[in-house]
Amino acid sequence: MNLSTSQLYLRLLSYVKPYWRVFAASILGTAIAAATEPLLPALLKPMLDGTFVQKDDFVIRWAPLIIILIFLVRGIAGFVATYAINWVGNKVVMDLRGEMFRKLLTLPTAYYDNHATGNLISKLTFDVTQVTAAATSVVTVTIRDSIIIAGLMGWLLYLNWKLTLLSLIVTPAVALVIYTINRRLRNSSRDSQRAMGNVTQVIEESVGAHKVVKLFGGQQYEEQRFTSETNWMRRHAMKQAAAAAANVPLVQLVAAVALAVIIYLATAQAKTDATSVGGFLSFVAAMLMLTAPIKRLTGISEHMQRGLAAAESVFELLDTASEPDAGTVAIGRARGAxxxxxxxxxxxxxxxxxxxxxxxxxxxxxxxxxxxxxxxxxxxxxxxxxxxxxxxxxxxxxxxxxxxxxxxxxxxxxxxxxxxxxxxxxxxxxxxxxxxxxxxxxxxxxxxxxxxxxxxxxxxxxxxxxxxxxxxxxxxxxxxxxxxxxxxxxxxxxxxxxxxxxxxxxxxxxxxxxxxxxxxxxxxxxxxxxxxxxxxxxxxxxxxxxxxxxxxxxxxxxxxxxxxxxxxxxxxxxxxxxxxxxxxxxxxxxxxxxxx
Structure with a gap:
């Protein structure tokens, strides 16, 4: 199976399509929750200027209530989004497992001759669960954080468009880091899933042949096999963890350098009274709040690559040709000649x-x-x-x-x-x-x-x-x-x-x-x-x-x-x-x- 990343992902999303209404509810909840995020730094400017500088009674009275209202709406929308996306994710896993099991029942005998039972079990029990995040939560996280980033960037452009455009210089560097890390994550995810299949195979053989193991004193040999396979699995998992762990800090470091330069320039503007105290703090708060969604967006690549590697394994099984059954004659009860x-x-x-x-x-x-x-x-x-x-x-x-x-x-x-x-x-x-x-x-x-x-x-x-x-x-x-x-x-x-x-x-x-x-x-x-x-x-x-x-x-x-x-x-x-x-x-x- 030689599908491109986009083809693989679109095929994976096709399993979400039957549940588009619930998925849409999750997207809506996510969008509402995300839309409340830029409101917080946007409130800082009128609240600080209106209370500490202008002493406005209306702002002093209503600002706390508006903050409570924002978090109430955000909490309800977040619950709906999280519950709905988990419901869809579990449905997708159940559907994929069902389709995989039906495929197993139709595969030719030669396929079973050439594939270890443990690896097939691992596909149904482990690999399929890895696709959930790629098919569901990755989408909602991308939508949520894209809305948050767009909202915060819009507010930043409104406050100071020159400094905001300066921050976009880091985009190519961030993209290069993400691309490099993604390749390592996909490869390590494939290796990890293969290792899991081998571990399952050792367990299945040792449990199924436990009498032979005991009688012939094979406990130490089986333990060595299990330790060897689990160690390979650990090594692949650590490669995956290393790539994932390096992803976010590298992106954050690039962003932090840009943020430091921008804050320095914004401080210089504040000295010349080119911006108010509320405007300055609002700008800095919005810039700081950008780091969290950027961190999440770069972090989802781990789940995405793991899910796509698992999807390759799942679709490889689903695309295997079933037993040929081109016959058209239903013989009824035969005589037996x-x-x-x-x-x-x-x-x-x-x-x-x-x-x-x-x-x-x-x-x-x-x-x-x-x-x-x-x-x-x-x-x-x-x-x-x-x-x-x-x-x-x-x-x-x-x-x-x-x-x-x-x-x-x-x-x-x-x-x-x-x-x-x-x-x-x-x-x-x-x-x-x-x-x-x-x-x-x-x-x-x-x-x-x-x-x-x-x-x-x-x-x-x-x-x-x-x-x-x-x-x-x-x-x-x-x-x-x-x-x-x-x-x-x-x-x-x-x-x-x-x-x-x-x-x-x-x-x-x-x-x-x-x-x-x-x-x-x-x-x-x-x-x-x-x-x-x-x-x-x-x-x-x-x-x-x-x-x-x-x-x-x-x-x-x-x-x-x-x-x-x-x-x-x-x-x-x-x-x-x-x-x-x-x-x-x-x-x-x-x-x-x-x-x-």
Whole structure:
């Protein structure tokens, strides 16, 4: 994303547009509060001259009341301005977060492969909050202080236009200081946000893998990682603080030099009676009051640059292309016939080089799977089993070739209708921190009755343990289902798939991590689930796929053999080799690579 500063800022302000009425109220309140500022030095001249010199009773009586009135109006207007701008700012953050989260839900799987979870979380939790000041309060501060400066300058010109014009000499010097500081602030803000993403990533990994950290004694290593990343964050923050801290003093120093010269000249005029006491004090007061708005205006560059750097990060995510969904055919309920023709696929890196493919994962795969048939995919690790299964629900797009469902090219189908026909049960079951019932009914677009949930859980052999919980289906499973055993999580996932009742089923290592007792329950549940469905089974444990209608043996991304369990054993090829390795004495000592 190569947006100029003005384009970036205008895009950011577009998120304020829906709330323009409240924003306008804030601007109005700001303008009213700012307009009262020049009234104070303007009152000094008539008040001092009228009371101490002319002894005017009217001025003596009404001057204190006018001052109270000015501060009353200023206080009310200031409250309205501050409340309104904070309301708009929080609305903008909420809208941006919502849009970012919706974008995350539509990003392709390859994006998640190439981006750390912690960095994505940091964008939603940290970066987006940094844009608030740039989108809202920077505008109001600019308007308020511009009005104050304009008012004070107008009064100064009225009092003594020659001295006032002299003060404008410092403008180029102030502009140069602000420009130089702004560049440093933007760069340090970018670095600080990246560092925050890295810190979030370390926290997320350490918390998620706390058992591994404890068991392998990784506390010191994780502490070093965290200290290193937080130190980088501190260093970037200090660069930012140094630039911001230098900004205001430098501007004030330039302004102070000009102010000193002007006061000296004004004092010389006062000696020659060219100005009155009230006029002189009013002029000096107005000049002194100019320093505060100038300080604030130069200080907002820190918030502006931090906000614009954050906006770059936010819009980078929002501008990332979503999953391609150019399909126009809504297939309805499919029969489940899959046909794969000359399929090729290579994983891509984020490199800009033309030869950015990491490796060829699948080469010239041709396979016909009639509706209702169970096909097992076996092979060594890295042979392409999971890749092939991931292409069916279009988690990735093939480089060439095609897959059809009931004769329809998958690319022609809408993602919603395609994925409505596919259910997945994987080795790593992901449950949400919700009730058992909610996890079983997850993603259903219709109202699901408790009886349907119970029926699905019963078919998945899950009600056996659900009844043991005091709250039954209303039991909270904890983060990622931590309160359940591996076998119990698998059966909840199977119940979810049963309730979805999709004609195409993908089983990705669904029993590989289970003990014998759990595997018996899960295998029985899977047999119920597979009935009448087109099923792709990915398995390392060959004993679980002996009943498959066909077994496809993959080797280095190519189909090596196809047949039934007995046919492949008789061929004495790759499958027979894998089988003999697994079932030979000491097979438990064979590395996972050999087992496939």
């Amino acid at each position: 899959l046909h794969i023709e000359h399929l090729n696929f290579a994983y891509q890196s984020e490199s800009t080089d033309e030869k950015s493919a990491i490796r060829q994962a699948l080469s010239d795969i041709c396979l016909d799977i009639p509706a209702g048939q169970t096909v097992a995919l076996v092979g060594a690790s890295g042979s392409g089993k999971s890749t092939l299964a991931n292409l069916v629900p279009r988690f990735y797009l093939p480089g060439s070739g095609r897959i059809t469902l009931d004769g329809h090219n998958l690319n022609e189908l809408t993602l919603t209708s395609l994925r409505a026909n596919i259910a997945l049960v994987s080795q790593e079951v992901l449950l949400f921190n919700d009730t058992l019932a909610a996890n079983i009914a997850y993603g259903q677009t219709r109202a699901v009755s408790e009886s349907e949930i119970v029926a699905a859980a019963t078919a998945a052999h899950a009600m056996e343990f659900i009844r043991e919980w005091p709250e039954g289906l209303n039991t909270l499973v904890g983060e990622r289902g931590v309160k359940l055993s591996g076998g119990q999580r698998q059966r909840i996932a199977i119940a979810r798939a049963i309730l979805k009742d999709a004609p195409v089923l993908i089983l990705d290592e669904a029993t590989s991590a289970l003990d014998s007792e759990s595997e018996r329950h899960v295998q029985a549940a899977l047999e119920t689930l597979m009935q009448g469905r087109t099923t792709l089974v990915i398995a390392h444990r060959l004993s679980t796929i002996e009943k498959a209608d066909r077994i496809v043996v993959l080797h280095k991304g190519e189909i090596a053999e196809i047949g039934t369990h007995s046919e492949l054993l008789a061929k004495n090829g790759v499958y027979a080799q894998l089988h003999s390795v697994q079932f030979s004495p000491g097979a438990h000592l064979i590395p996972q690579d050999a087992q496939g």
